[in-house]
Amino acid sequence: MNILLIEINPFAPKMTPISLGYIAAFLESKGFKTKILIVGQDTSLSRSGFRELITGFQPALVGLTAYQRTMLYVKGFANLVKSMDNNIKVAIGGPQATFMPSSAFKELEDIDYICRSSGEETLLRVARAIKNRTPFSDLAGVSYKDDQGAVFDTPQIEGLTDLDHYPSPYLNDIFDYSCMNEAVMLTSRGCPYHCIYCYTPHAFKHKITFHSVDRVMEEIRWVTQKGVKRLWFADPNISCKPERLIEIFDRILTQGIEVKMWVQTRVDLVTPELMKKMKRAGVGVIAFGLESASDRVLTRLGKQINTEQVARAIRLAQDQDIEVELFTLFGLPYETFEDAVKTLEFVKKNNVKITGNSNSQQMQIYFGTHLAKHYTDYNIRPLSNNHPAYMSIGSQYETQWFGIDELQKIQSMWRANSLDGGKRIVS
Amino acid sequence: MINKPAIQKIYVVLSKQQDKADFELLCRILSGLFSYVNLTSNLYLVAENLPESMPRIERIQKDVGKFLKSNLFARLYLHFVHSVSLTTAKEIDYYLYYYYQPLKRAAGEFDKEGFIHQEVPRLILLPVIAPDHRVESASLIGLLNAFKSMFMLPCLYLDKTTFFLSKDKELLTRAEKIYFGNDHSREPAEIACNLFNQDLLDQSLSNLASKAVFMSVPCPASLIVSANDGKVYCCMDAFRKNQSLTDIYGKSADELMEIYYEHNHSKRDCLRCRRRSAEFFAGVPVSETKKQYIGALLAHFETFRGISGR
Numbered sequence: 001m002n003i004l005l006i007e008i009n010p011f012a013p014k015m016t017p018i019s020l021g022y023i024a025a026f027l028e029s030k031g032f033k034t035k036i037l038i039v040g041q042d043t044s045l046s047r048s049g050f051r052e053l054i055t056g057f058q059p060a061l062v063g064l065t066a067y068q069r070t071m072l073y074v075k076g077f078a079n080l081v082k083s084m085d086n087n088i089k090v091a092i093g094g095p096q097a098t099f100m101p102s103s104a105f106k107e108l109e110d111i112d113y114i115c116r117s118s119g120e121e122t123l124l125r126v127a128r129a130i131k132n133r134t135p136f137s138d139l140a141g142v143s144y145k146d147d148q149g150a151v152f153d154t155p156q157i158e159g160l161t162d163l164d165h166y167p168s169p170y171l172n173d174i175f176d177y178s179c180m181n182e183a184v185m186l187t188s189r190g191c192p193y194h195c196i197y198c199y200t201p202h203a204f205k206h207k208i209t210f211h212s213v214d215r216v217m218e219e220i221r222w223v224t225q226k227g228v229k230r231l232w233f234a235d236p237n238i239s240c241k242p243e244r245l246i247e248i249f250d251r252i253l254t255q256g257i258e259v260k261m262w263v264q265t266r267v268d269l270v271t272p273e274l275m276k277k278m279k280r281a282g283v284g285v286i287a288f289g290l291e292s293a294s295d296r297v298l299t300r301l302g303k304q305i306n307t308e309q310v311a312r313a314i315r316l317a318q319d320q321d322i323e324v325e326l327f328t329l330f331g332l333p334y335e336t337f338e339d340a341v342k343t344l345e346f347v348k349k350n351n352v353k354i355t356g357n358s359n360s361q362q363m364q365i366y367f368g369t370h371l372a373k374h375y376t377d378y379n380i381r382p383l384s385n386n387h388p389a390y391m392s393i394g395s396q397y398e399t400q401w402f403g404i405d406e407l408q409k410i411q412s413m414w415r416a417n418s419l420d421g422g423k424r425i426v427s
Numbered sequence: 428m429i430n431k432p433a434i435q436k437i438y439v440v441l442s443k444q445q446d447k448a449d450f451e452l453l454c455r456i457l458s459g460l461f462s463y464v465n466l467t468s469n470l471y472l473v474a475e476n477l478p479e480s481m482p483r484i485e486r487i488q489k490d491v492g493k494f495l496k497s498n499l500f501a502r503l504y505l506h507f508v509h510s511v512s513l514t515t516a517k518e519i520d521y522y523l524y525y526y527y528q529p530l531k532r533a534a535g536e537f538d539k540e541g542f543i544h545q546e547v548p549r550l551i552l553l554p555v556i557a558p559d560h561r562v563e564s565a566s567l568i569g570l571l572n573a574f575k576s577m578f579m580l581p582c583l584y585l586d587k588t589t590f591f592l593s594k595d596k597e598l599l600t601r602a603e604k605i606y607f608g609n610d611h612s613r614e615p616a617e618i619a620c621n622l623f624n625q626d627l628l629d630q631s632l633s634n635l636a637s638k639a640v641f642m643s644v645p646c647p648a649s650l651i652v653s654a655n656d657g658k659v660y661c662c663m664d665a666f667r668k669n670q671s672l673t674d675i676y677g678k679s680a681d682e683l684m685e686i687y688y689e690h691n692h693s694k695r696d697c698l699r700c701r702r703r704s705a706e707f708f709a710g711v712p713v714s715e716t717k718k719q720y721i722g723a724l725l726a727h728f729e730t731f732r733g734i735s736g737r
Binding site: 391 | 466546648
């Protein structure tokens with residue numbers, strides 16, 4: 001049975017969807033044939049070309065990654081698939097789907113399944129059900145709409161705690177790294193922290209799981225042998241276990257692997273020793289989450305850091321000549337316009353270039369976050385109550401302290417200070 | 428995975444007078460071609476002026492809207508290119524009221540859809556104005572401001588008679604893009620060529636900067652349709668040399684695209700075309716920085732010519 005997995009982001013250049021890579025590797029190991037279609041800004045794809053792909057590959061299941069900003073496109077592809085062959089089942093997964101209310105099915109006519117648990121196991125169950133011609137039997141980790149339009153929610157499934165049990169998308173050649181300069185790596189999943197605006201800790205139940213160092217090294221060796229020169233680590237906090245990271249860097253050094261790296265972590269998870277090791281191993285850029293330069297706001301966000309720690313971490317990196325990127329947000333709960341200006345000033349004062357990921361953006365209120373459930377407690381007012389059930393509040397809100405005009409004003413100030421016009425790479 | 432390139436740009440060179448049946452046929456073909464355009468694509472409607480072409484522009488925009496409504500994965504930038512002879516504030520108001528506002532209103536549902544989905548609308552209107560040489564900067568700034576307030580992205584097309592406007596920094600900051608033509612011609616065909624050349628130049632400059640793409644790669648997959656005689660061209664070089672691929676008569680869009688894909692694009696001298704586009708812009712009043720980039724690009728072409736002997 002064939003399964004087509006689609007990653008859509010028409011607003012940015014193509015990036016390797018490593019999560020889909022994992023799902024594909026897992027499904028392939030269970031006997032399914034998969035294909036991944038990446039639709040980015042630079043993809044050449046027409047309606048007719050997509051039809052040709054479906055006709056040629058004949059998938060029984062199409063899985064689409066759903067993000068808040070791509071929901072229209074997800075609906076569009078689902079509709080085209082169904083218009084070609086109504087027997088093809090369509091599933092959505094990813095950040096927007098995990099906590100999407102089941103009532104959204106009413107407005108998602110062409111979607112059969114909303115995947116909510118670990119992608120590999122959830123989609124495997126769906127695939128097996130379809131293969132057995134009982135597409136709605138023995139499912140878990142999904143909500144589904146049966147052929148009569150009735151909606152059902154199934155129990156959640158836990159993902160594996162030892163990530164090494166998942167087949168490697170790198171070692172199984174899910175992507176052709178011989179024609180890539182950069183590889184997206186994922187050595188851990190989840191986040192144990194409690195930032196109220198973030199989806200990840202809730203999706204992973206505040207747990208973090210890891211690949212072994214052996215597995216990570218095998219994958220790094222594999223992709224670099226294929227010609228990859230840069231590694232982009234998608235782990236939310238790469239140094240959550242500092243000793244593990246140091247071991248990875250030590251092995252990169254002893255094995256003579258020459259590669260440039262981009263990593264992201266928390267400011268309270270770096271030390272001078274770690275930073276020195278990072279530099280020696282090839283880390284060129286490190287990204288930290290600052291969010292706000294107001295300690296009062298940071299406390300309210302549950303971020304458990306302060307601006308002094310951020311400034312220290314920046315200095316540690318800059319002392320090693322590692323470029324720093326800072327993730328910042330505006331429109332945060334309890335944040336005043338003056339606080340937001342202070343954040344911009346903080347970034348400038350600490351000599352962080354306002355470009356790429358260091359361009360600020362308005363906080364988004366996504367499904368599943370603490371804020372999405374409790375926004376009224378934070379005096380956040382949605383601008384509209386008419387959005388479709390598959391869309392969360394997102395950026396359409398104002399706070400007691402931050403009105404629409406001020407949101408636009410601070411956005412313009414960031415743009416005016418930006419070196420690249422304000423385009424952020426990581427969402 | 429997908430071998431046939433999706434069409435990135437379609438240029439429709441509108442004629443002054445158009446037979447009704449021929450125009451219906453053109454619309455039918457265009458609607459069929461939308462299935463072959465890229466998920467994000469550009470449609471240029473190049474007219475002599477708006478008063479004469481307005482009904483046809485409205486009709487084509489309606490067809491675009493119909494396609495986008497039933498294909499939620501598609502986005503389209505609609506550029507309507509035309510000369511405007513307005514010079515006074517009163518004339519500007521007239522244009523806004525009778526031409527631009529109706530076009531914008533017709534795209535309103537996509538603005539609403541974009542707002543609901545917290546994204547940029549899938550249909551973006553870009554008026555490309557070729558202003559009259561008698562126009563005052565202040566009047567033009569007023570028009571561009573009005574466009575921006577209506578969420579339209581205005582562009583300017585300046586030729587030798589209006590190069591002086593490129594010195595007005597206030598005006599330039601209000602335009603999304605400034606196109607240049609280095610003669611006096613206001614013929615739609617000529618303007619279409621110049622728009623294409625400038626986009627090609629920008630792409631060559633970006634290729635040079637990224638060093639990732641060979642300069643000899645063909646231009647983005649395009650179609651040029653001449654409304655006057657129904658002829659279809661596979662690129663602007665072919666259009667300029669009147670080497671049509673086919674015409675719209677007696678065939679469907681699918682058949683037309685079959686011919687397009689059968690046509691061996693590589694037989695064209697794409698490198699030469701890129702070089703010519705750079706040479707063309709060496710003489711227009713672009714910024715000093717851009718002139719330097721163009722100089723670097725020309726030097727690159729010279730080096731390549733030395734190596735390849737072409």
